[in-house]
Amino acid sequence: MEQLVALRRDLHAHPELGYQEQRTSDIVAQLLQEHGIEVHRGLGKTGVVGVLKRGNGTRMIGLRADMDALPMQDNGSQPWKSVHDNVCHACGHDGHTVMLLGAAIELAEQGDFDGTLVFIFQPAEEGLAGAKAMIDSGLFQQFPCDAVFALHNWPELPLGDVQTRAGAIMAAADRFDITVKGGGGHAAQPHLTRDTLLATSELVVQLNTLVARALDPCEPGLLSVTRMQGGFSHNMIPAEASITGTVRTFSPAAQDIIENRLREMALHVTAAHGLQAEVNYLRYYPATVNNAAMAQLAIDALDQAGIHVQQAKQPALTSEDFAFMLQARPGAYLWIGSAPSQPLHHSAYDFNDQLIPHGIQTLTALARHALGAEFPC
Template sequence: MKVLDSLTKQASSIAAIRRDIHAHPELCFEEIRTADLVAQKLTEWGIPIHRGMGKTGVVGILKCGTSDRAIGLRADMDALPMQEFNQFAHASQHAGKMHACGHDGHVAMLLAAAQYLSKHRDFDGTVYFIFQPAEEGGGGAREMMRDGLFDKFPMQAVYGMHNWPGLKEGQFALSAGPVMASSNEFKITIHGKGCHAALPHNGIDPVVVACQMVQAFQTIISRNKKPVDAGVISVTMINAGEATNVVPDHCELQGTVRTFSIDVLDMIEQRMRDIATHTCAAFGATCTFEFERNYPPTINHPAEANFAREVMADIVGADNVMAQEPTMGAEDFSYMLQAKPGAYCFIGNGDGVHREMGHGEGPCTLHNPNYDFNDALIPLGATYWVKLVEASLR
């Protein structure tokens, strides 16, 4: 493994920053302290900054040489609204907030790379260090773009990275094409006719309609979607009624839809709307159908993905650069990849044995209250960022 020596030597100081961020988690668009810390470090290292993009976003600008070529490197900064179970020294100090997805580690790896590149400057062009707010449902990438990210900071390509529990420490995973799904939500309110539960013939039972609807939605996946296309419809909430002896007036269904393509998503939304409308009509009910598209699918560009894989292989060896198994999780870096060529990779976080005394008893998986980022990744992840810049901006 070819990790840069100076990154290994500075790893403990960057890990201390990571743990400080972990202890002070901030939710989407509230990353004021984190952004202040990022801005302070970049400024210390002689890197000009731009603040306030996407409300709390920070962009570091490092220029070297005369080329007008540029590359963007992105790290997300926000935490999750959940209680941490770990009790080690750097556990969350804020109840109901936790860095359970490793964004603290993503910030640390990019800061380490920024510090190295500011010292060595072995490239010709511009590096934009993009510290993004609100990945966890807030669409911070989209908001930074709306505030002119790619207009103010023109770049030829943009890259992102996420830690991946279960993938071995010292391994990367990257593939061209779809690697994360679109994220979408639906809410269907079925309007029936309430009545006494002992006299159901006097009403229109929305719960019965809901049961039919939930079953019918699964036929979209099994009978309307091509078997080779990926898609998920999950009804995760059903709310109705207030008393055991009353047929309720309405019933509400909510859930999520995930796909790797917009065409499949278009089909699923239309079929769900048709099924909801006509199922209600068959029972004499009506419905209100709401479908909200959140994050689009994350689709890596082939040229940039292949280029990044070559950089990784030079660091850890080709055998440790794995195929990136697509996941139905979603990621707002997808917005950036819709606007610019680039690639989004995984870096192995291991199986959790890195956690110190005082960790929770559960698994070290993403969005789990027992999770913690593996600090051993900081030099490796930073080396990847550095080598990617140097190879892109020769």
């Protein structure tokens, strides 16, 4: 375990952004090969896949970990803080990688299963759709998994506790960018121009009413404006201003409603000020939806292994590109408690190393049970 902790801290000190995880991929591939696990590289550019077969079983189960870091400064105080400016493992993907490596090593050494395990080390989860890139590169054509599973550390849960649920567990993630145009002039002569900042400010306020007034009150949804830009001088009304934000929903119907109403709102609010709006709306991750049978299989597997596991009461509005894998194959996404910990994406976040043995136990129990369970359902 000391070696795995040291590796996790090394990965934390040397984070790599999406599709740039060359050093991480090299380390993963080398360790897999050292333990007799067949290695495949190049899927999704920097992805690594390890294949381990024992016995005569025909079932194939996939276990996935993400490897990439975030484009943000590491403000932690630990000796192993990031050596790279504005690149930081603030979501625990360094820990996810090490937990899956630890599980692969344990399963290779013990060999107490019948079938094939596929260890999927995925790049570019943070907004760049590395899961889709691996699938488009032929992941499930080469390795036709009967089911796939993934873990994410969850600071809101006690250390080692696991939660999952049937149906949606993480939200779809959309991004919008709105540019307001047609103004510009002297700040002391506002009557001679159109005020892009005033229109943009009003639009921000109105967008924050959209979910509450466009969606059924029983339909979960979220819209957050996260950036507002415009202007270069204290005495100038800028010709353009812009806002950026995110929308989180759990159904395509809700996505349609929000996108359509957002476009209408941008058009009409800016038109009332004599301005124009350009709207770009990107649906980059679908909702992460667990197969009901696979979620129950995961709960049964962990319960039998003595791991504290329960149904999550509600989904989270965060997003996850494992959603693409769950669209391609039945499976389930699980949260594993990592408290005490800073929140995910916090600039001082550091993965809780005490979670590593719990994660390994969870993944190995899940793999063994899934290979022996009766499904598809």
